[in-house]
Amino acid sequence: MTYTQFFQVPLLDDLSATAILSRRLDRYLSQQLPEISRSRLQKLIEQGKVEINGKICTSKKVTLQPGDHISLTIPDVQPLDLQPEAIPLDILYEDDSLIIINKPADLVVHPAPGHASGTLVNALLAHCQNLAGIGGVERPGIVHRLDKDTTGAIAIAKTDQAHQSLQAQIQAKTAQREYLGVVYGAPKTEQGIVNQPIGRHPLDRKKMAVVPVSKGGRPAVTHWQVRERLGNYTLVHFQLETGRTHQIRVHSAYMGHPLVGDPVYSNGRSLGVKLSGQALHAWRLRLQHPVSEEWLELIAPLPPVLTTLLSILRLRCS
Secondary structure (H helix, E strand, O other): OEEEEEEEOOOOOOOOHHHHHOOEHHHHHHHHOOOOOHHHHHHHHHOOOEEEOOEEOOOOOOEOOOOOEEEEEEEOOOOOOOOOOOOOOOEEEEOOOEEEEEEOOOOOOOOEOOEOOOOHHHHHHHHOOOOOOOOOOOOOOEOOOOOOOOEEEEEEEOOHHHHHHHHHHHHOOOOEEEEEEEEEOOOOOOEEEEEOOEEEOOOOOOOEEEOOHHHOOEOOEEEEEEEEEEOOEEEEEEEEOOOOOOHHHHHHHHHOOOEOOOOOOOOOOOOOOOOOOOOEEEEEEEEEOOOOOOEEEEEOOOOHHHHHHHHHHHHHHO
């Protein structure tokens, strides 16, 4: 079942018109319907569910004009075609608005081709009662993601309000995501910044690469700092300014220091420690609580396999 809502942008003689007209279509609708997340409204616009003056509009950036008539058709949230699964969760923080998990390696965040079950989303559906539909049917509650074999802190929203707030913090770069990773080689300096756009690899569509913006790359900035030198290996602290797919993995390889064990961007050799993938851990997550507005800072302990890897490298150095 669907329903349609109608709006009319105020005429210029309305004193509030200037404030309203300074916003584009998705922001206007978000103002009118605060109970619906902006990400969902943007998807409805893309799906042709919005008409302006009787014509379908699929651009969220359209600037509304005085007197415009807007109709928005809102379909019911589709029933989630995913099954809850009782997969153990390492919970770092939880309340009625959000939950922060210390994700293990070899756990896919959300369903995708080849991974229809056994994902973090399946586990969350079993743990959280009202997660279905938050921020999207296929990725309920997911605000940001981690690669399958990247471990560490990941935040999940339990309400539309929390989802919208957390996404806005990531986009505004107020939420901070910090990682620890072991790379091959010894960087010549103690710290630096990689500011190189990332896009699909021109030859291998399953990989990402440094790609010029003119050819589809999107801006990507990674700050890095040496934490510990371990002979021909280095423990590096990474901080993201943007959140592109495989960003740290691509930028590390671009530096000439790919992550140990990365099966895609390095030789995948794991130094006698059985790694399931890249030696990368989402170590610290700092964000503002979507309701109380207090700052939360969660640290995810290193997984045993990375602790073992570091112990072996330290022994070799000594």
